[in-house]
Amino acid sequence: MLTTRAVIFYVMVILSILVMFTGVLLYLWPKGPQSGRIEILGFRKDDWRDIHMNLSIILTVVLIIHILENRKCVAYYVKTTIGGTSK
Numbered sequence: 803m804l805t806t807r808a809v810i811f812y813v814m815v816i817l818s819i820l821v822m823f824t825g826v827l828l829y830l831w832p833k834g835p836q837s838g839r840i841e842i843l844g845f846r847k848d849d850w851r852d853i854h855m856n857l858s859i860i861l862t863v864v865l866i867i868h869i870l871e872n873r874k875c876v877a878y879y880v881k882t883t884i885g886g887t888s889k
Contacts, residue, residue: 810868817861824854 804812831837831847838847845853869876 807871810864810871814861814864814868817857817864821854821857821861824850824857828854 827842828847828850831842831850832840840846842850
């Protein structure tokens with residue numbers, strides 16, 4: 803059975819891969835006045851831009867949830883690295 807932490811982790815990984823894919827796709831998209839008419843996988847450039855933005859927003863929300871879920875680990879890490887104390 804997957805824990806909440808595991809589900810959040812896997813959702814973050816999948817969203818990260820999708821955001822990277824759409825970002826690279828938009829970066830490599832042809833430039834010019836007619837480039838908006840080109841379709842890749844059935845979507846035009848504006849559609850891919852919207853998908854990229856929405857996935858990025860969802861990833862940000864999941865990342866915040868991940869940090870809140872692991873706040874004790876994050877606090878310990880910050881305390882030991884920035885605070886100067888070590889084991």
